Amino acid sequence: MPTRIAPSRYSKVCCAVRDIIIFIIVFGSLPFIFKRPAIGVMMFAWISLMNPHRLTYGAAYDFPFALLLSGCTLISMLMSKDPKSLPSNRVLVALIIFFSWTTITSFFALEPDLAWKEWSRVFKTFFMVLVTLAVIRTELDIKQLTMVITASLAFYGLKGGLFTIGSGGHYRVQGPEGTYITDNNCMALAMVQITPLIWYHAMQEKRKWFKLGFQALTALTLVSAMGSYSRGALLATGAMLGFLWLKSRNKVATGMVLLALAPAVLMLMPDQWMGRMQSIDNYQEDGSAMGRINAWTFAYNVAKSHLLGGGYIVFTFKQFQLYAPNPQDFHVAHSIYFQVLGEHGFIGLGLFLLFMVLAWRSGSRILAATKDKAELKWARDLAAMCQVSLIGYAVGGAFLSMAYYDLYYYIVAIMLLLEKWLALQPKEAPPPPVRQVRTRPRPPLKPAPSR
Incomplete structure (x- = not known):
């Protein structure tokens, strides 16, 4: 694994800002996660795939964001009344x-x-x-x-x-x-x-x-x-x-x-x-x-x-x-x-x-x-x-x-x-069958009596 390069003073400031932003986003999402577990899995996917904390050099670098988000998501699942299957x-x-x-x-x-x-x-x-x-x-x-x-x-x-x-x-x-x-x-x-x-x-x-x-x-x-x-x-x-x-x-x-x-x-x-x-x-x-x-x-x-x-x-x-x-x-x-x-x-x-x-x-x-x-x-x-x-x-x-x-x-x-x-989508109802009405052939008209 490559060795981490020590950041410059300017980079340290930028990384500190990144740390703060990531902490704000993650902890700011927790109330919404407890309300809807779907938000929790999306936040976990973001942390897991993008790994934004690995773009920092401060406290966020090794912070267990994935563990925090997964734990909160599981609690939200247990609390939520939404159907889950x-x-x-x-x-x-x-x-x-x-x-x-x-x-x-x-x-x-x-x-x-x-x-x-x-x-x-x-x-x-x-x-x-x-x-x-x-x-x-x-x-x-x-x-x-x-x-x-x-x-x-x-x-x-x-x-x-x-x-x-x-x-x-x-x-x-x-x-x-x-x-x-x-x-x-x-x-x-x-x-x-x-x-x-x-x-x-x-x-x-x-x-x-x-x-x-x-x-x-x-x-x-x-x-x-x-x-x-x-x-x-x-x-x-x-x-x-x-x-x-x-x-x-x-x-x-x-x-x-x-x-x-x-x-x-x-x-x-x-x-x-x-x-x-x-x-x-x-x-x-x-x-x-x-x-x-x-x-x-x-x-x-x-x-x-x-x-x-x-x-x-x-x-x-x-x-x-x-x-x-x-x-x-x-x-x-x-x-x-x-x-x-x-x-x-x-x-x-x-x-x-x-x-x-x-x-x-x-x-x-x-x-x-x-x-x-x-x-x-x-x-x-x-x-x-x-x-x-x-x-x-x-x-x-x-x-x-x-x-x-x-x-x-x-x-x-x-x-x-x-x-x-x-x-889960409702199935389209098939068109009603065409009802065929059977009709009796009309009797031939009788010729009118001659006067």
Whole structure:
């Protein structure tokens, strides 16, 4: 983890102001959280995804905001009389089974101390996702949660995009310290995942300048992803943009924007960026790429030797001495798939993939249920962009250790909430059947008697 750089006197003043602002926002939200638990889950999502306290150097940096917000949200749930229920969905069942399996593997972990510490962190993520699914019910709540999730990471898209343009692309974009997205590669994946949700807001916006603003934010977020110098992000961006075009309602307009956007983003990057991207073809000569292959082989060897896998955080130097082809070339998993394989075995990987497939099908069901319904166009667009985000995660995650990243599970949660909300809507009554009245044929008229 990078060392924290001591701030200058001016920076200390700025950071002190940031501390005060964050404390005011969080503690100022508590009365509203006790009134409505939905506000609590939105505040928790903001703290969890954006990590604004990690942008400070004062008391806010290590303050347990997540614990405070989760505790207040649970109390609010118990006090609230609003209906609360989890969606009846196979995706949710798969998630619960997957986490239950990871709990079993933790009892037999090769690095038990590290495993239970990671289990605790993952449990908090999954538990708050369940709380979110239970308390979010209305259309407004779903839209507000989506906006909070989008804004939490679009902030870094805006910041990273402007930094890349201002520096000429000569420096890597990284996230705040002590978070999931500290590493430049992880930051890039987050930018790829959030881009479709930014585009969703552009699709919904009717005001010209706001629409242009969201489109510009989309472009800056892509620039931020490229500015990370992540080769995996380049592949994920290509796949994500292809599906974004496929899932868009107006393919002609979207295609024109993307065709103009992609070359413009690439033209901003310097020659050193181009050289790094071209090294994808020469992975045999790339020490980083060969290190990943060594780590992937390690994961396979662990899963082959242990039915339950090695448990959370099995990718350690100690275990590499036993299972890696090259024991001295130690790397983390660098793949969500091999990460789960090494930590939870073939069964765990199967459950992880099952959850991903069922999540995609959930989005497809929403698209089918909202087809040709103008009043549900927003739900259809949101489900489509969530699917695009899943594609970015599935492709980019093949090169990163982010199997338990919050954003992925929140995006799946949005689709489950859409299904839950659609199920609560009154069904349209079918038109009454046309009643056919049988009439007897009229007898022929008798000719009038002649006089």
